Structure formats: structure tokens, C-alpha cells
Amino acid sequence: MSRIGKNPIIIPSGVDVTISGNVITAKGPLGQETLTLKSEIIIEREGNTILVKRAYESREARCLHGLSRTLLNNMITGVHTGFEKKLEIVGVGYRAAKAGNDLDLQLGYSHPVKVLAPEGIEFILEGNTKVTVKGRNKQTVGDVAAEVRSKRPPEVYKGKGVKYAGEYIRRKAGKAGKK
Secondary structure, eight states: OOTTTTSOEEOOTTOEEEEETTEEEEEETTEEEEEEOOTTEEEEEETTEEEEEESSOOHHHHHHHHHHHHHHHHHHHHHHTOEEEEEEEESTTOEEEEETTEEEEEOSSSSOEEEOOOTTEEEEEETTTEEEEEESOHHHHHHHHHHHHHTSOOOTTTOOEEEETTOOOOOOOOOOOOO
16 A cells, blocks of 8 residues: 555645545635545545545556645645745845736846746745745745746856855866966
8 A cells, every 4th residue: 555645634624625526626714626546545524634546446546546645635734824935145245026926036037037827826035036936836936936936047167147045056176277
């Protein structure tokens, strides 16, 4: 049995979960999310906990068991508390600014780089070099953070670029002088 899949999901107070067949809807303080699961997975609700079980034993059902439980747990966590990724901008003249809901980045190019915020995503700036990507969908938050990082990934000689907070950049030695 799946070690992750057999763990119950506890529904926090303030979150309303509706199950109709294999369509689960969660409403919370941060909004609403819907998840449709495959027919190999059965959802059972007991009070304020949800159990994810397999309809039958097959390779596909075993593969989907833990995944379905994790997706459902992330959905409930997202509408209750949300997810965030923190980014740091390192480099002389590199900075970020908000333009409405979107993000304008100065990353050493001859033009500003604009990152559009998809629905449900919010950019929060701390100063002009720290960016926080917040939202209720974990996958979307990670995708947007990766998109911002991809505009100027950190380089290995000086460490300039956009990096995740706490990310270690392995540095290389520059040119060795002539002897």
C-alpha cells in the first residue's frame, strides 16, 4: 500500500470540501479549487478527515494513489493558507518593480523584462531585490517562480541573477593570472 496514500487528510476549520463522485471542490478563505480524480481512486469522508483509497488493485491505481492524495492535500492547504516561493535578485542595477499585478524586472538587458501574473498569483516585493510569489495553487506558484528565475538564472562566476531564497550557487574560480 502507498505510504503517502494511506495517510488521512485533515480538513482545517474554515475550509468547506464538497465531494460529488470523483470531483472534489474546496472553498476556503483564499478562494476555490476543483480537482477531478480518475475512476481508479475512491474518496471517503469521515467527519473532518478524508481518506483516499484504490477502487481496485492495478499498476495504474497504485501509481495514482499517492499522487491523488498529495494533489488533494495541496488543494486543501492552498485554499486555507496558500503557497509562496521567495526569490532574490543579485547584481548591480538588478531590481524589480510592480506594474499593477505584473512584475517589471531590470536584469542587465537593454530593456525591462515583464512577467505577467496569471489568475490567482500575487507578487509581493520587499525592497527592490526580494520578490515573493504567492498563490493558492502550488503548481502555478512554482511555475511562475521558475519563469521569473529563468529570465536571468544565477551565473557561476559572480552569482549575479535571480535565485531562490536559500539556494546555494556553486561558484567557479575565474581566470588564473599569468605566471
